[in-house]
Amino acid sequence: QKEVEQDPGPLSVPEGAIVSLNxxxxxxxxxxxxxxxxxxxxxPELLMYTYSxxxxxxxRFTAQVDKSSKYISLFIRDSQPSDSATxxxxxxxxxxxxxxxxxxxxxxxxx
Amino acid sequence: EPEVTQTPSHQVTQMxxxxxxxxxxxxxxxxxxxxxxxxxxxxxxxxSFYNNEISEKSExxxxxxxxxxxxxxxxxxxxxSTKLEDSAMYFCASSSFQGGLNSPLHFGNGTRLTVT
Numbered sequence: 481q482k483e484v485e486q487d488p489g490p491l492s493v494p495e496g497a498i499v500s501l502n503x504x505x506x507x508x509x510x511x512x513x514x515x516x517x518x519x520x521x522x523x524p525e526l527l528m529y530t531y532s533x534x535x536x537x538x539x540r541f542t543a544q545v546d547k548s549s550k551y552i553s554l555f556i557r558d559s560q561p562s563d564s565a566t567x568x569x570x571x572x573x574x575x576x577x578x579x580x581x582x583x584x585x586x587x588x589x590x591x
Numbered sequence: 592e593p594e595v596t597q598t599p600s601h602q603v604t605q606m607x608x609x610x611x612x613x614x615x616x617x618x619x620x621x622x623x624x625x626x627x628x629x630x631x632x633x634x635x636x637x638x639s640f641y642n643n644e645i646s647e648k649s650e651x652x653x654x655x656x657x658x659x660x661x662x663x664x665x666x667x668x669x670x671x672s673t674k675l676e677d678s679a680m681y682f683c684a685s686s687s688f689q690g691g692l693n694s695p696l697h698f699g700n701g702t703r704l705t706v707t
Contacts, residue, residue: 514695524696524698525698526696568634577636577646579696581633
């Protein structure tokens with residue numbers, strides 16, 4: 481079983497819509513959960529990270545972790561065309577250095 | 592804001608040739624990484640480097656690959672004899688602490704390697 485699974489999309493929404501991006505993970509021992517955003521031909525940039533279960537909000541973005549179901553989500557409110565990018569969930573290991581990335585979900589916000 | 596820089600942005604090479612990809616990590620970071628992303632696929636871990644030695648490597652990082660920190664700022668990835676399947680985007684990253692302990696990765700914009 482892969483460490484992190486993510487629906488690749490693509491996802492296309494109108495401007496102003498609420499976007500929900502999701503991942504599942506396999507190892508219940510994972511504690512930190514991250515979302516990276518990757519614009520075309522750029523490196524991934526850290527968007528948000530959360531520890532353990534619960535929600536974390538930053539402006540229009542909310543990251544949510546449900547450890548009971550091993551499910552992580554990123555919600556984008558009032559989506560903007562500038563949010564068009566690929567969103568990658570990532571899980572760092574509890575030991576070692578090998579981050580596990582999802583395949584990324586491609587999002588397009590249509591003006 | 593400090594950033595990771597990578598050069599070149601695009602490298603085209605013939606199969607069997609050696610390539611060196613270069614990176615300048617964020618200056619006060621201690622851990623350095625190479626990841627790659629084949630078109631349409633996941634970002635994959637290659638290697639991590641700390642205290643002038645490899646701390647972890649994946650199955651992908653075979654004898655054709657090597658890393659080096661030749662001076663206080665540069666971090667390089669060498670592929671000795673490139674294969675067609677090495678064509679990918681190669682990302683350098685750095686972090687201030689060991690990955691996984693509340694220390695996110697900071698990525699460069701990548702080098703697109705095309706092997707013909």
